[in-house]
Amino acid sequence: MTLTVGIDIGSVSTKGVLFDGKQYEHRIIPTGWSPSQAGKDVLARLLEPQGLSPDNIDRIVGTGYGRIQEGMFDQTYSEITCHARGAHFLFPGAGGLIDIGGQDSKVISFGERGKVLDFVLNDKCAAGTGRFLQVTAQALGLEVSQLAELAEGAAPAAINSMCAVFAESEIIGLLAQGIPVEMIVSGLLHSIAKRITIMSGKIRFQDTIVFCGGVAQNTVLQDLIRLEIGCRLAVPSCPQAVGALGAAVLGHDQIGIPC
Numbered sequence: 445m446t447l448t449v450g451i452d453i454g455s456v457s458t459k460g461v462l463f464d465g466k467q468y469e470h471r472i473i474p475t476g477w478s479p480s481q482a483g484k485d486v487l488a489r490l491l492e493p494q495g496l497s498p499d500n501i502d503r504i505v506g507t508g509y510g511r512i513q514e515g516m517f518d519q520t521y522s523e524i525t526c527h528a529r530g531a532h533f534l535f536p537g538a539g540g541l542i543d544i545g546g547q548d549s550k551v552i553s554f555g556e557r558g559k560v561l562d563f564v565l566n567d568k569c570a571a572g573t574g575r576f577l578q579v580t581a582q583a584l585g586l587e588v589s590q591l592a593e594l595a596e597g598a599a600p601a602a603i604n605s606m607c608a609v610f611a612e613s614e615i616i617g618l619l620a621q622g623i624p625v626e627m628i629v630s631g632l633l634h635s636i637a638k639r640i641t642i643m644s645g646k647i648r649f650q651d652t653i654v655f656c657g658g659v660a661q662n663t664v665l666q667d668l669i670r671l672e673i674g675c676r677l678a679v680p681s682c683p684q685a686v687g688a689l690g691a692a693v694l695g696h697d698q699i700g701i702p703c
């Protein structure tokens with residue numbers, strides 16, 4: 445059996461996938477202060493429960509901002525290449541993806557075998573990224589995982605500031621005016637959906653779009669993006685691991701085993 449591992453060392457979390465050509469397992473851990481240690485830790489967490497060592501793995505493929513770790517990987521690819529390959533593997537009928545991670549957001553269209561056709565990337569500011577959600581959740585004394593449930597069905601408050609730095613003070617101002625927390629969170633999610641829709645407008649899509657990255661776990665945001673973009677949106681069971689999965693699938697591609 446051919447086994448590959450994909451490791452996506454992100455700004456917030458490090459994702460690892462062990463892949464046998466059909467099935468895969470994933471692990472997610474915080475990246476913390478040492479991307480190389482996070483890469484090693486996620487590899488150990490994938491392999492040890494299976495009684496495997498790195499010698500049993502045919503290719504270890506890296507991606508994410510922390511992928512430049514000397515000696516750790518047999519090969520590295522950009523996050524754009526890996527996300528497109530992973531999304532295509534999971535949803536072969538899809539024509540593109542939206543990825544909202546901790547530090548950036550991207551919209552990618554792809555063709556056969558996940559080959560990238562076009563993309564738009566926002567990595568210049570935290571607006572509309574997971575970092576923006578983390579800062580605002582913190583200002584409200586909440587966890588990011590609580591935001592969707594809170595915003596469900598709430599009317600959106602008008603949020604003017606998309607800058608993570610200014611959003612915190614704007615939220616404090618809105619709370620002082622007596623605006624309910626659920627309306628503030630709803631307003632934030634609406635503003636993220638609008639922003640990614642504007643980015644998506646620059647790419648021509650056909651068929652289904654895959655929504656991935658940590659922020660894709662927010663079910664209210666899933667619905668808002670579906671409405672705004674007006675096309676089918678597929679959300680993987682673990683949207684955060686799509687880039688790592690793509691890296692592992694690319695490992696199989698390299699060996700020449702089609703999957």
Ligand code: ADP
Pocket residue numbers: 453454455456457458508544545546547548573574575577578588589657658659660661662684
């Ligand atoms: P990166 O690759 O940059 O590390 P990820 O794709 O792992 O980013 O996503 C991290 C982001 O996911 C965090 O900034 C956080 O805002 C968001 N996130 C994590 N868990 C959840 C959740 N349960 N619901 C919504 N967003 C979440």
